[in-house]
Amino acid sequence: MALASRARALLPGARSWGAVLARVTAQRAMSHRVVVETDAAAGVAVMKFRNPPVNSLSLEMVTELVINLEKLENDKTVRGLIFTSESPGVFSSGLNLLDMYGRNPAHYAEYWKAVQELWLRLYQCPMVTVATINGACPAGGCLISMTCDYRVMADNPKYTIGLNETQLGIVAPFWFKDTLVNTIGYRASEISLQLGLLYPPAEALRVGIVDKVVPEDQVHSAALAVMAQWLAIPDHARQLTKAMLRKPTVDNLVRQRDADIQQFVSFISRDSIQKGLQMYLQMLKQKKA
Numbered sequence: 001m002a003l004a005s006r007a008r009a010l011l012p013g014a015r016s017w018g019a020v021l022a023r024v025t026a027q028r029a030m031s032h033r034v035v036v037e038t039d040a041a042a043g044v045a046v047m048k049f050r051n052p053p054v055n056s057l058s059l060e061m062v063t064e065l066v067i068n069l070e071k072l073e074n075d076k077t078v079r080g081l082i083f084t085s086e087s088p089g090v091f092s093s094g095l096n097l098l099d100m101y102g103r104n105p106a107h108y109a110e111y112w113k114a115v116q117e118l119w120l121r122l123y124q125c126p127m128v129t130v131a132t133i134n135g136a137c138p139a140g141g142c143l144i145s146m147t148c149d150y151r152v153m154a155d156n157p158k159y160t161i162g163l164n165e166t167q168l169g170i171v172a173p174f175w176f177k178d179t180l181v182n183t184i185g186y187r188a189s190e191i192s193l194q195l196g197l198l199y200p201p202a203e204a205l206r207v208g209i210v211d212k213v214v215p216e217d218q219v220h221s222a223a224l225a226v227m228a229q230w231l232a233i234p235d236h237a238r239q240l241t242k243a244m245l246r247k248p249t250v251d252n253l254v255r256q257r258d259a260d261i262q263q264f265v266s267f268i269s270r271d272s273i274q275k276g277l278q279m280y281l282q283m284l285k286q287k288k289a
């Protein structure tokens with residue numbers, strides 16, 4: 001789908017092409033939450049998250065990620081894509097709590113549609129995708145990493161990764177769960193998801209939620225080495241194999257996208273859930289103080 005069509009699908013509030021383009025252009029002009037550096041000779045792009053303070057996946061950030069992904073997919077010189085945080089310490093703090101708290105149902109629906117779109121695009125990405133996890137990686141950050149073909153994590157015990165939704169009093173949707181099961185298996189997912197576990201690097205490697213743990217100063221070179229290994233495989237064979245492996249999981253969401261949006265809106269709008277999110281945000285503030 002063309003860039004403008006994608007933007008229009010993601011920005012349903014906009015009534016005309018002009019409005020869509022004006023909104024996207026305005027978002028771009030305001031800031032770049034995603035920085036893309038391309039090494040054309042190597043055929044590899046690095047997408048760096050730059051959404052201070054903690055790279056939360058706000059609606060704007062998610063939209064920029066989708067737009068940049070589509071651009072890279074259309075660039076036939078790029079065969080591999082590495083995700084990382086521009087500032088080590090936090091890879092991504094996950095979905096933006098402020099897009100899920102204190103807003104109206106139309107906003108929740110718009111946000112969820114964008115998050116679905118990002119996952120669908122990433123999970124089916126024809127490029128080789130590698131997550132270079134150079135910081136904390138909870139919930140939505142972990143989801144982004146798990147959509148990649150390979151995960152390299154920096155060996156810093158302060159960094160953790162996992163789907164911790166239950167600890168916030170919220171429930172990971174079925175496609176988060178499916179992605180986790182596809183990554184670490186069913187039994188490990190039962191434990192991990194119900195307890196909302198966040199794993200430090202050694203445990204993350206043991207459970208298989210990451211594929212490699214390396215000293216922090218080697219995380220980028222390790223990701224490049226992994227990328228070189230994957231790019232040695234002919235694209236068409238690898239892409240068809242990836243599509244075959246992931247199609248059932250993708251189809252599962254595609255079949256029920258609208259119902260999933262409705263379910264999200266109704267769940268997140270509940271007073272009890274909003275109260276829980278408010279308390280969690282307060283806890284984050286107090287922890288800081």
Ligand SMILES: CCCCCCCCCCC/C=C/C(=O)SCCNC(=O)CCNC(=O)[C@H](O)C(C)(C)COP(=O)(O)OP(=O)(O)OC[C@H]1O[C@@H](n2cnc3c(N)ncnc32)[C@H](O)[C@@H]1OP(=O)(O)O
Pocket residue numbers: 053054056057090092093094095096097098136138139140141164165168170171172173263264267268281284285287288
């Ligand atoms: C029946 C089934 C129905 C299912 C329907 C669906 C249900 C809903 C599904 C929703 C799925 C949700 C997925 C998510 O991703 S939720 C987000 C989860 N994220 C977290 O729990 C991480 C929270 N953050 C942290 O732990 C730390 O911030 C972190 C370790 C990442 C960094 O620590 P650090 O000390 O460096 O930074 P601070 O904690 O001081 O934070 C700085 C400021 O940033 C704010 N912050 C942090 N995280 C977020 C976030 N995710 N969204 C928005 N804002 C965030 C934090 O509050 C600080 O703000 P202030 O400076 O204003 O105090």
